[in-house]
Amino acid sequence: MTRALALITGAASGIGRAYARRLASAHDFVLVDLRAEPLADVADELRQAGAAVESLAADLSTQDGIAKVTGRLAKGDVRLLISNAGAGGYARLADVAPEDVAPVLTLNGVAHIQLVHAALPGMLAADAGTIVTVASLLAFSAAQTNEGIPHRTLYAAAKASLVAFTRTLAVELAGTNIRTQVLCPSVVATEFNHGAGFDAPIAMTAEDVAQAGLTGLSLGETVCIPGLEDQAAVLEAFAAAETAVLNGGFRPALAARYRQPEEASDR
Structure with missing residues (x-):
């Protein structure tokens, strides 16, 4: 059996590790994580399951x-990219140190885009591949004032950009055999959420999140929200609202509320 090559970031624990375990029967791996020691443990586990594994320690x-x-992706042999690495960065913007702004945005947004950009040439040449970016349900939380949601300005901004990026990329890749998906879990029972004020009873397991993502791919879902029952209807309404904003605002005349009183009376 030919084994496809999967590159997974944030592979040493949590969602990344759960994906690797589920894929081990049919894939070889390039595993990426900042932490070399737990990454080596996951690599050993996958090798025992019969997979060939390369490990990259990278921040x-x-x-x-x-x-x-991206240098490894440039070889063009990766057919499944799961861009999962991220960090919370939960804080009020005013409380974030200036030197921390770029790293939070880079890890949670920019890095995903650069990795996808590097993986695409090889997938396009083969006309085969799958791209999964892991965002967050908090990508949709900008208007929420619920005090139970952590402060998240930078994190939500990065993850919202990732949702828009992946959805738009899916339109660009229509007509090819490359699938894209953005995974938007809520609270997941991993060390990622320590310190965010979440209690374990409301957390989904990393294994369930990975199962949802892989099943969603088989269902053709570009957006996968693991806990959302009526996802198709909700996302259809969401897209309709976007269309209303886009079409309604695409006009040369000012909306009435922005006109001078005498100008408004002339119309």
């Missing part, structure tokens, strides 16, 4: 770390 909040992984 994807830095351009050097991104370059290390």
Whole structure:
């Protein structure tokens, strides 16, 4: 059996590790994580399951770390990219140190886009491939004032950009055999959410999130929200609202509320 090559970031634990375990029967791997020791443990586990594994220790909040992984992707042999690495960065914007702004945005947004950009040429040449970016349900939380949601300005901004990126990319790739998906889990029972104020009873397991993502791919879902029962109807309404905003605002005349009183009375 021919085994496809999957590159997974954030592979040492949580969702990344759960994906790797589910894929081990049919895939070989390039595993990426900042933490070399737990990454080696996952690699050993997958080798025992019969997979060939390369390990890359890389910090994807830095351009050097991104370059290390994009250089590997440039070989063109990866057919499944699961861009999962991220960090919370939960804080009020005013409380974020200036030197932390770029790393948070890079790890949670920019790195994903650069990795996808590097993986695409090989997939397009083969006319085969799958791209999964892992965002968050908080990508849709900008208007929420619920005090139970953590402060998240930078994190939500990065993840919202990732949702828009992946959805738009799916339109660009229509007509090819390359599938794209953005995975938007809520709270997941991993160390990622320590310190965010979440209690375990509301958390989904990483294994369930990975199962949802892979099943969603088989269903043709570009957006996968693991806990949302009526996803198709909700996302259809969401897209309709976007269309109303886009079409309604695409006109040369000012909306009435922005006109001078005498100008409004002339119309």
